[in-house]
Amino acid sequence: MLAGLGGWLPPRIVDNDELSRHLDTSDEWIRTRTGIGQRHVVDPGMSTVDMAVEAGRRALHSAGSRDVDALVLATATPDQICPASAPQVASRLGLGNIAAFDVNAVCSGFVYALATAAGLISAGAACSVLMVGADAFTTLLNPKDRGTVPIFGDGAGAVVLRAGEPDELGAMGPFDLHSDGDLAELLIVPAGGAKQKTSDNPEDHYFSMQGPAVFRHATARMAESSRTVMERAGWTVSDVDRFIGHQANIRILHATAKQLGLPADSLVVNIERTGNTSAASIPLAMVDAVNDGTLQAGDRVLVSAFGAGLTWGATALRWPDITPG
Template identity: 45%
Template sequence: MTLRAVPVGIGHYLPSRVVENAEFEKTIDTTDAWIRTRSGIERRHFAAEGETTSQMAIAAAKAALAQAGLTAGDIDAVVVATSTPDLTFPSVATMVQAGLGMEGGFAFDVQAVCAGFVYALANANALVISGQARRALVIGAETFSRIMDWTDRSTCVLFGDGAGALILEARDEAGTAADRGVLATDLHSDGRFRDLLYVDGGVSATGSTGVLRMEGREVFRHAVEKLAETAHAALDKAGLTAEDVDWIVPHQANLRIITRTAQKMGVGMDRVVVTVQDHGNTSAASIPLAMSVGVARGQIKTGDLLVAEAIGGGLAWGAVVLRW
């Protein structure tokens, strides 16, 4: 028998404010058609004034717990992926822990920008299979609307806010590629490319929050190449191929990146969960949001093989293969 980290609950939260592309036409030189053509995005959600990353993470966590039929006391570890924490410290994860009423267990944040949820999922999987936690709550949550340069039409139209949460539980499986749970992970980073996607502020550098800066064309080139490679590498580790995949659940950054990556993997778009049109790029929240929506739509079902892949600032990228 092999211990696997098996998904048992999923949930998400989106702020109530929906921002259609047309809203940007009032303040910057852009159009709905330009945004759709460039990114596939039609709308996104923005957090309300005073609404924080931790509040959204708690709401998503509660939804995941409800779906799983569990309580906060059943969770041993909370891992939150975010680049937009409420405060420099303490971690968002400890705020979630308190917000859920957890008095035991442990909690920490992971920061790998848009690849954050993949990194958090890999870490949570390691905690479960090593026996450190029986159940782990893995969350991606972001308020990227707080770090936008609203005069930069190439970036401010792309991002949105939200949170998604996944619960993993330790279960004994047969030790084959047919097992449920996380079957393989593949993580990478290369700090030489830091200037392609970054925020120009921080505690030790400027003492300010800063705003997002991106070299879009270069990020696109790296994304298509690296996402397909890491997805294939994770599948190889699991002893599987792209033909075995039921659903790709990609980071929802740009529809063109999603489409090109699927093509390079040899997977049709009918096997890709796409939510970017409604959420925009929610960074670390995008994969768990897409998973949750995919389950709600009836796309993702028990036993389906999923590949989640993402790339973000760092550059950091990776993939996880799991059977639902």
């Protein structure tokens, strides 16, 4: 069950007007197409691990205990290709020699890592797990690409899961997870991995996205996965109090809600202030929604995400009485 919650954003804020000074864009263009007004960006020298440590510390404080048996880090921007970044996060948090590993499902990473953490607990391999979603995604972007630079920001969000009873507030699940590797080219950084370590074309080292196709797949897949989770949970659309989707684009969120038949006021949205923070977006939205009173204990919450891979998934929970750290 969900027992702790925390988030952290880099202090540097880049608003749309600042981007407009070096990109062929404008505040109106960005807001109309994405719903984003600003994003937080890492300064040189700040890393994914740095952000994950800050968010993790807050989630542990929220949980009221530092006693965790494992740490799962959802990220597509590890500090190094090898080793994984999660052990460094655990070490800096002073958690001892616990199990720690990365999960890379990009913008679906939080949902995938939640399922992984819940599975560790269900299998008896852990009684409590710190799960962090953190990405310095702006480090993957071509600074001249107006199709991606306005969309993404950096940040970290974290939760603590602990063993509990299925009828407790905060109990996680059911989960629904999927992928389609045939469409990997829709969102990709071509170079840097084992297949193509380097490239003479600088563009190959930057993230690229086929926006219209991603929009279609994101809305269809998030809605499909959400329906599956509602059916498994025994919920109807009218049972859902809040829908927390990956904060990729305000139009994707509204289109997904419309496909599901959910009212617009059920959406939890903070993208205007954060941009798309990849694996951090859902927990950061949770933090804001608790702090502003949008999320209340007992609310039936539907969570869904879509990302590169392609990957997508959903889960559901009754919201616990929790205060972010």
